[in-house]
Amino acid sequence: IMKTKIMGLLMLFVILGTFFAGCVTSTNVRFNTDVEGASITVDGLPIGNTPTGLKMSNSVFESPDVIIKKEGYKDLYVGVKKEVKVINVVSGVFFWIPFIWCYGPKESQNYVMMKN
Numbered sequence: 001i002m003k004t005k006i007m008g009l010l011m012l013f014v015i016l017g018t019f020f021a022g023c024v025t026s027t028n029v030r031f032n033t034d035v036e037g038a039s040i041t042v043d044g045l046p047i048g049n050t051p052t053g054l055k056m057s058n059s060v061f062e063s064p065d066v067i068i069k070k071e072g073y074k075d076l077y078v079g080v081k082k083e084v085k086v087i088n089v090v091s092g093v094f095f096w097i098p099f100i101w102c103y104g105p106k107e108s109q110n111y112v113m114m115k116n
Contacts, residue, residue, distance in 0.1 A: 024085060029056045029105045031066075035113045038070035042080075058085050058104025066109075073113040080105045 031040045033050040040047050043064045047054045056064065068076040083106045 024058060024104075026055050026057050027085075027104050027107055029054050029080070030108050031068075032108065032110045033068060033070070033113050034111070035070055035073060038068050038073070038111075038113060041067040041069075056080070056105045058102070060103045062104075064105075068111055068113070070113055073115055076111055076113070078111065081109055082106065 030053045031047070031050055036050060038050045040050060040052055042054060042056075050068075056062070064080045066076075066078050066080060068078070082103055085102050085104050
């Protein structure tokens, strides 16, 4: 009987560990424009020229503002395109906390620049 309890607890820890390991709290986001070399600013922080990347939170509470500029083109003021993070939704069914990270940025953010 003692072995059965120990094995049951061990299995529970393995299952819990698997679900928490599956919870992804951030996404590596790639910013692209049809015109290479546009400057990208996220929430006031310059992150580089396209193509460029940034690690961003998957928190449902995050709504970063993006400014894209290139000389000779109209400035773009946009939000980050987001998507449901399925693994976090599945984890959230069993543990409420992963629901915080269930709607984060898409890995690829693609924008079209318009000439002035």
